[in-house]
Amino acid sequence: MWQQQELKLAPRSRGFHLITDEIVDALPGLSHCAVGLLHLQLLHTSASLTLNENADPDVRHDLDAFLRERIPGDLPYFRHTLEGPDDMPAHVCASLLGTQLSLAVRKGRLALGTWQGIWLGEHREHGGSRRLLMTLNGDG
Amino acid sequence: MWQQQELKLAPRSRGFHLITDEIVDALPGLSHCAVGLLHLQLLHTSASLTLNENADPDVRHDLDAFLRERIPGDLPYFRHTLEGPDDMPAHVCASLLGTQLSLAVRKGRLALGTWQGIWLGEHREHGGSRRLLMTLNGDG
Amino acid sequence: MWQQQELKLAPRSRGFHLITDEIVDALPGLSHCAVGLLHLQLLHTSASLTLNENADPDVRHDLDAFLRERIPGDLPYFRHTLEGPDDMPAHVCASLLGTQLSLAVRKGRLALGTWQGIWLGEHREHGGSRRLLMTLNGDG
Numbered sequence: 001m002w003q004q005q006e007l008k009l010a011p012r013s014r015g016f017h018l019i020t021d022e023i024v025d026a027l028p029g030l031s032h033c034a035v036g037l038l039h040l041q042l043l044h045t046s047a048s049l050t051l052n053e054n055a056d057p058d059v060r061h062d063l064d065a066f067l068r069e070r071i072p073g074d075l076p077y078f079r080h081t082l083e084g085p086d087d088m089p090a091h092v093c094a095s096l097l098g099t100q101l102s103l104a105v106r107k108g109r110l111a112l113g114t115w116q117g118i119w120l121g122e123h124r125e126h127g128g129s130r131r132l133l134m135t136l137n138g139d140g
Numbered sequence: 141m142w143q144q145q146e147l148k149l150a151p152r153s154r155g156f157h158l159i160t161d162e163i164v165d166a167l168p169g170l171s172h173c174a175v176g177l178l179h180l181q182l183l184h185t186s187a188s189l190t191l192n193e194n195a196d197p198d199v200r201h202d203l204d205a206f207l208r209e210r211i212p213g214d215l216p217y218f219r220h221t222l223e224g225p226d227d228m229p230a231h232v233c234a235s236l237l238g239t240q241l242s243l244a245v246r247k248g249r250l251a252l253g254t255w256q257g258i259w260l261g262e263h264r265e266h267g268g269s270r271r272l273l274m275t276l277n278g279d280g
Numbered sequence: 281m282w283q284q285q286e287l288k289l290a291p292r293s294r295g296f297h298l299i300t301d302e303i304v305d306a307l308p309g310l311s312h313c314a315v316g317l318l319h320l321q322l323l324h325t326s327a328s329l330t331l332n333e334n335a336d337p338d339v340r341h342d343l344d345a346f347l348r349e350r351i352p353g354d355l356p357y358f359r360h361t362l363e364g365p366d367d368m369p370a371h372v373c374a375s376l377l378g379t380q381l382s383l384a385v386r387k388g389r390l391a392l393g394t395w396q397g398i399w400l401g402e403h404r405e406h407g408g409s410r411r412l413l414m415t416l417n418g419d420g
Contacts, residue, residue, distance in 0.1 A: 036277075044393055080338040100381065203372055
């Protein structure tokens with residue numbers, strides 16, 4: 001069984017956002033999948049996808065604060081600066097965190113750990129809406 | 141062909157640990173798979189999975205030393221600090237290194253390069269045992 | 281449908297290189313795949329694969345410059361130094377960026393975003409040619 005669909009994520013502020021529920025709600029086929037994999041791919045180069053803590057929002061704050069401090073926009077050797085000081089750091093974050101994830105499906109649900117959630121990393125100040133391509137493959 | 145099973149990894153000290161053999165030994169179905177993919181997902185947010193050098197243990201030491209130095213636990217803007225100074229750095233490592241991997245299977249074996257091995261990154265001082273979900277999909 | 285083949289990438293200079301076209305040209309089966317996933321795995325531990333900007337080459341320059349500055353080879357705690365000052369930083373980059381990618385396939389093409397391309401990260405000064413294993417799985 002293959003299913004593929006695109007999800008349009010509403011614009012979000014710079015930082016990390018929990019999007020597990022939004023993804024699951026957009027996947028009615030998931031409940032019919034006994035075992036499989038869900039592949040997620042952001043179609044952008046200045047945002048990211050990662051698995052991390054689904055409870056305390058401070059974890060999302062802290063990772064964003066760490067990346068902002070450690071990947072500033074005004075490094076003297078940066079050349080790709082025309083689109084603003086948040087642009088090149090966003091490209092760095094996209095590659096360090098990644099823009100695609102594969103997640104196990106078990107008994108009709110994402111097989112996430114108790115504390116795992118799917119995070120969207122919005123690394124631009126005004127990134128706008130983001131396109132997420134979801135590809136589900138599994139046994140019915 | 142789909143196979144899915146959970147592997148319980150024994151508690152390990154903070155740092156990187158080679159777990160290729162433990163994974164292969166737990167997958168009898170692998171030898172019947174002519175071509176496919178093995179998906180590995182840690183069900184945790186303070187440990188990681190990565191592919192790296194399977195020979196010299198100094199590489200595992202050096203990556204851990206680098207991460208400890210560059211991601212300290214006492215950064216002034218960290219808020220998620222109640223669980224100790226190793227907790228927030230562990231969340232950062234989980235997202236930078238990742239908690240899931242997809243590996244090619246060829247002729248009944250993991251198609252790793254000569255020097256590639258699967259590393260578990262244990263980023264807590266006392267992380268305890270870790271759950272690894274393994275999903276194998278392929279042609280017999 | 282499963283297809284698996286190895287692509288030998290010609291030696292490249294240290295830095296990031298756009299290899300989307302080289303991959304697509306080596307995959308005649310791609311055009312027959314209505315929906316699926318392409319898995320890419322470098323069989324090395326000192327190079328990387330990542331998705332990022334396919335247009336302005338300055339983005340490739342800047343990410344490489346950032347990694348060179350932030351991951352130097354002469355850190356006092358590095359032990360794996362016999363193969364030269366570019367070796368341990370290359371191992372760090374391989375784990376931070378990753379050596380495997382899964383990419384969505386849609387209507388016979390890689391479903392990349394407008395600005396997304398596949399980058400090879402060559403993190404050694406003289407890495408030589410690199411082996412890339414490609415595994416395509418999908419519906420015809």
